Amino acid sequence: MYARMFIPVFIIIVIALSVRYSMLYGNETEYANQRYQRDASDLVTYMHKALQPSLKVRDRTALDNTLASAMLLEADLAAAHLDYPGGHLEALRSQPTQAEYPAWFARLGGITPQQRTLDLGNARLVLSFVPTLPLTQVWRTLRQQAIITTGNIIIIYTLLGLLIYANTRMLRRVTDGTARFQDGDYGVRLPVSGTLEARTLAISFNNMAQRMQSLVHKLQQSQSQLSAQLTQTLQVQATLQTEKERIEVTLASIGDAVITTDLSGRIASINVMAQQLTGWQQEHARGMELHQVFVLANNFGQHSLLKSMAAIYAGSSVIKVGNQSMRNRNGQLYTVEYTANAIRSGADEIQGAILVFRDVTERRQLMQQISWQSSHDVLTGLPNRTALTTRFEQEVFHAREEHYPLAVCLFDLDRFQQVNDTLGQHIGDEVLKQAASRLHDFAGPRHYVARLGGDEFVMLLPRLDDRLATEKALERLLAELSRPYLCNGQQVSMSASAGVTIYGGSEVSADSLLRQADQALYQAKITGRNRAHFFDADLDEQVRTHHNRRTEVRAAVRAGELRLYYQPKLDMRKGRIIGMEALVRWAHPERGIVGPMEFLPIVEHSDVIVDIGEWVLREALRQLQQWRSYDAEWVVSVNIAARHFQRPDFVPKLKTILAEYPDVPAHMLELEILESSALSDMAHVRNIMLDCQALGISFALDDFGTGYSSMSYLKRLPADVLKIDQSFVRNMLVDRDDLHLVSAVIGLARSFGLGVIAEGVETIEHGAMLMRLGCDLVQGYGIARPMPPSEVQPWVDNFGSADVWQAAAQLPPIVNLHHEHALGTSQIPAFQQS
Incomplete structure (x- = not known):
């Protein structure tokens, strides 16, 4: 073989x-x-x-x-x-x-x-x-x-050859020993050496040979004592004695417990294994009634034993009984199974009974353990997916038959993977066990909770009066799951999100309900986490559409349909282009050029946004490499999504991409991030920014003023530039509040020693006002729309508005914003772009 x-x-x-x-x-x-x-x-x-x-x-x-x-x-x-x-x-x-x-x-x-x-x-x-x-x-x-590979193959076949050699040697020894034993050499023994299988086989063979040699020796001794003068009766008695000894040896050597009785039910013999299980020695047990030594722990079992033995004495066939609890002389309990049969003479007369039993305690415990593990999660002890399936179908059936609502809740711990990555899997396992314990305590006997896998749990809440009652229950449960977890002496903060669907009696399968809860959970995740979201059929269709569109975007990335457009950045006071912002577009084969707002929001919460971000970085650096011969001082800024920026491998991947373009200095690349990117983990984002700045890369806070802007953000985030959102710039000439906001952002940038650039500059008047407020760097449609890279150099060569911007720069700076605004914008000269 x-x-x-x-x-x-x-x-x-x-x-x-x-x-x-x-x-x-x-x-x-x-x-x-x-x-x-x-x-x-x-x-x-x-x-x-x-x-x-x-x-x-x-x-x-x-x-x-x-x-x-x-x-x-x-x-x-x-x-x-x-x-x-x-x-x-x-x-x-x-x-x-x-x-x-x-x-x-x-x-x-x-x-x-x-x-x-x-x-x-x-x-x-x-x-x-x-x-x-x-x-x-x-x-x-x-x-x-x-x-x-050749060396590995030689090693494999060498090991196989050694294995064959070892087994061949073992079989040869067994064959030789068997042949010698058959030829009458009862003293033959196999050497106990070699592999585990060879040693086990040798020990078994030697034990068998030892016992057979002992039987043969006893038989030879008995035969040597016989004489020709003995009568046939003595010969029969000697033969019976030999058979009795053989039976005793056999009974002593087998692994089952054996008790023999006479017709009155009293014990005639009890082998070694039976003595060990019952706790009775043979000299004490002989002559006692069977039920006094073989004691079953319950009255029903004991009564059945007496009936079974009476039937055996009356000539009944073999009786087999399993799963009985036996109590020995010392009070210990064993799970046993026993077989009882009659002892018959050569004339088929019943002379007594034999009871054979064995200890199956470990086997039963193992079966119970296997049965438990097949329906429970080993880590948390909660029912697993298999057990949930059965219970789920039952709950759906009862809810449909008895006309009561059934709430199906799918829970997921928020950012659990970060706990595993930062604190270790042992801490993550402890969090899961504590979360499972809280869910189990909340469920009690009325509800049902199970673990699907990972950090996902399912809870079935039947017979709640209405949706309000479900919302209150979930509010309490999410608050319970949000309490800190104490793991190995340290507190771990964790929250949970829930997706809920209500079954109201329609023909819907358990799988469909679980899918609906999963979609609701997804909505809870993308709307901020630490909340419960109820399934909505209309929203379900939107999710399907969203998934299909995300698949379409993923295919577009793989097909190379993305393009980079570039929008110039202008230093108005110097009248020169200082760089470009890289803006992604989708060259759709049917719809033409598609703007980013039509496809980026679809994938911003998936890893597709990471693939897009890495492609944009490579493409921007490749274009910079070409532009260096044209203008070596241009800086290209690239927008980085929060999901991409916060990945643990962002900095190593960025180093790899930079290494692919060694001719492009890192200081020519600027990364733009939204201030909301730092909300989840400010320290982590700060460390990433510092690591990137150590490479020479600068940072700009994009759309500043539209999110969660605060002084603490400017203090803790090591940004280099603030970008004023275009919604403020576009209306600042007609909206006093927007003008004040723009002025405030410029003042903040000065206070923190940061650069500032304004988006959305659509007219010369916008630029003139920004320069008077102290902001010289701008971009917007008033300068140029985003354009493909092939049009950038011709556009820069023909850029003829430098004189206009420099003329606007001669206007005096604004000292009193309130007074200036009271005069209105009529005092700003109406510059005409040449």
């Missing part, structure tokens, strides 16, 4: 290796190809910059040196050809890079030679690349893994 295992093991290994090396080859090839393509692109960029000065003066020597240096910079470059008005130059690699891989490996595909053509105006550069080094890198990795 073990030998036959080699074939399936071999097949499994071949399949696993095929999958592993297919995936390994794919991953390594993809990585090497990406680096190969990226190096080629970097060299093209370098050559574009390096050749320009020499081409202008047509310095042939400098051009030739530049081509030669390209061969040194890029090992994959095979040839470079330059055609320009002064002639033709080329650089060829004198000695191709030696390939370490076989020729067939290059034909597998994945990395192919490439040719890049660079148009330099009146010149043309052609670069030819060969993938010798990338293919060599992939070949080395595969060869190294193959060596490791």
Whole structure:
């Protein structure tokens, strides 16, 4: 059997290796190809910059040196050809890079030679690349893994061989010992050595041989004492004596307890196991009545035993009884099962009875434990999903038949994963146990609570009068779950959310009710947590639609349909563009360009927003890398969603993304976050901001003034810039309150030493007022609408309103805002944008 295992093991290994090396080859090839393509692109960029000065003066020597240096910079470059008005130059690699891989490996595909053509105006550069080094890198990795795999296979088959050898040796010993025993060598014994199975088998064989040798020896002794003069009677008596001894040895060696009685019901013999269970020694038990030694703990069981033994003496067949409680002489209780049968002579006459019983206490306890575990959660002791299913169906049936409401409540602990991640799983388990205890105490005998898994619990509340009564019950329960949890001497603050649906007697399954409660729980989560939300059929349809649209957005991200548009930021006083804000758009194949407010809110509470955020960061850095040659001082700001920003791996992921664009300094990237992002964990958000600022990245608080703005936020959050929300800026020329709010934000920024930028600047008048209030940095439709990256440089080149903004900057600053507003906005010159 073990030998036959080699074939399936071999097949499994071949399949696993095929999958592993297919995936390994794919991953390594993809990585090497990406680096190969990226190096080629970097060299093209370098050559574009390096050749320009020499081409202008047509310095042939400098051009030739530049081509030669390209061969040194890029090992994959095979040839470079330059055609320009002064002639033709080329650089060829004198000695191709030696390939370490076989020729067939290059034909597998994945990395192919490439040719890049660079148009330099009146010149043309052609670069030819060969993938010798990338293919060599992939070949080395595969060869190294193959060596490791070969070693593992050798070890596996060596271990299998040792296992077969050990079992073969064990079977050979048993076969030899059995053959010798059959040939009359009753003193044969197997060596107790080797594996656990081999030692167990040897011990069992030796015990059997020892007992058989003892029986044979006794038989030989009895036979040696016989004489030819003994009568047939003595011979029969000797045979009976031998049989009796054999029976006694057998009874003493078996694991069951055995008691024999005569026809009067008195004990004739009791074996060792029966003595241990009953607590009676043979010399004391012999002659006593059976029910005095074999005592059942209840009167019904004892009465049944007496009836059963009387039936046996009367000639009844075998009687089997299970699950009986027996009390021994010392008062200990055992769960036993027993079998009773008659002892008959050769003439089929009943001479007594035999009672065989065994201790099944552990087995019964194990069965009870297995039965309990199959329907209960091991950690909390609450009923599990399996038990809930049965009870749920019963409650729904009774509610429908008796016409009373049934409230189905699904509970979830808020931010429980953070407790596991920060304090450890042992603290999380303790919180779950305490929460389960509170739910169980609240449920009592009237209600029913179960744990679905993780931090989700279900409670069934039948026979509550109306929805108001349910709301009051849930209010008390959520307050109970929100009390601090004391775990290993420390307090853990935790709240819970609940989703509720009311069953009123319609034909709805338990699964549907649980799904409705789950959807209501989702609404409770996204509306602030620590609350109960009741299921609404109309809202259910909205949730379905929301889910479908979220799936559509996820597919759009994977299909590469997102685009970045850029809105310029203007320093009005200097009249120059200082940077761009990256704004995401969806290039829908049917609807065209879709604005962010139509799809970002759909995914802001899911991990899709993380994928979008990482894509935006990479795309913005890639665009910055291209713009550096145009204006090296531009800063691009990127909006980061709260769910993305608060992830534990945000900073490591950001470092990885920055490392992909080494030519872009980190200070050219600005992250914009909403002030509400810090509400859940101010300390955590502050630490993330400090880690990012250590890299050189700056921060702007977006839409400042619209959320939970306070002095404590400005003091505790290390922001660099405040962004005044466009709703205040847009109306500040006609709304006195908005003007005061804008002025107050600017004053706060000055007080805390922060920069300030205003959104929503739609006219020159808005900009002039902002400069008079002390805010020089603005963005808005009055400057430019968001545009695709291809339009940015032409727009900046044609930006002709710098003089207008600088003229507005000559207006005197506002000293008394109340007086200025009383004069109205009529004193602001009506500038015309050129």
